[in-house]
Amino acid sequence: MSITIPETDSLEIAWLGRPGSRERFRAVVAGLHLDAAELRQEGGTRGVWLTLSPLGAGALLGIPASALTGHVADLAEVAPAMAHLPEQLAACRSWPQRRALVEGALIAGRVRHEENTGGHELQATLAALSGTARVQEAARLLGCSRRHVSGTVRTGLGVTPKQYQRLLRFEAARGGLVAAARAGTVSLAAVAAASGFADQAHLTREWRAMAGCTPTEWLRAEGLAAQGPPARGRPPGHEDAPR
Incomplete structure (x- = not known):
């Protein structure tokens, strides 16, 4: 699962292959999903993006991961106590302040839902x-x-156990592609083998199904194609977005 909180502009999300699914959110919680989605944001793209493990969703948000599988929802609906988080983030003047604010909100949620942290x-x-x-x-x-x-x-x-394993392979491949692109040595065959895919063709088929594009197209869209190591002293920007 993931939470995306833009600093100013709202997010527009549409599931590819689901006509009429386009919706706008001020801040969004995305459940586990195997379908591709398109995310659009007008203006700047500054904000906070984080992932939650399936068990972390229950501990921090008070809901099981299964409650949002295949869906996205407004953060205010899922966690009413965090409804004002986007406005509070916009008022912060530094990234350390933003990080402290989000961590504080999540820790507070964990305390509220501590009795539901089994599993x-x-x-x-x-x-x-x-x-x-x-x-x-x-x-x-x-x-x-x-x-x-x-x-x-x-x-x-x-999801089924096999679907969960598909998600694991996809996330492993995504991380492998990002690391390889930053090193300037992208090999789809190597990423496929390291991520548990049968071969490069298997990796490409899964990416088309789950991301709506090929790995190469995704790298290009994320600005990672043919990218070398980041300049010294300049941390790389966050390239991720909900699929």
Whole structure:
């Protein structure tokens, strides 16, 4: 899951392949999804973007990850206590202030929802699925049936174990592409192998399905194509956005 809070302008999000799905948000919470979405923002793109683990969503926002699977929602609806966070961020004069403000809001949410931070079984199940490409093998390691693994993941995340593993591969590939682009040595075949894809063609098919474009097109759109290491003393800008 992710939270995006622009400093000033609102966000416009549309799911590719879903006619009439375009909506505008002041700040948005995006659930786990395997479909591509288009994000537009008028004016500047300054703001705060962060990701939450599936268990972190319950601890910090008070809702299970499955409640938002395949959807996006306004932050004020999901976490009413954070409704004024965008305006408060806009009033900050430095990034340390913004970071402290967001961290404080999330910590406060964790305190409010502390009684809902269970999920040890889900945590163990996700760890097992992260360590193997076979759901049956994860079930064996956990000492339960494949059906039980499937039920645990569906209840907690709203996706199947295989879909969860697709998301893991995609995120691993995204991180690999960013790192390779910054180093100036992008090899799709190498990224595919390191991320658990069968081959480069498999990586490209998944990116078309989940990002709406090829990896090369994504790098170009994010300004990462043929990018070398960042200049010394100048931190790289954040290139991520909800898919």
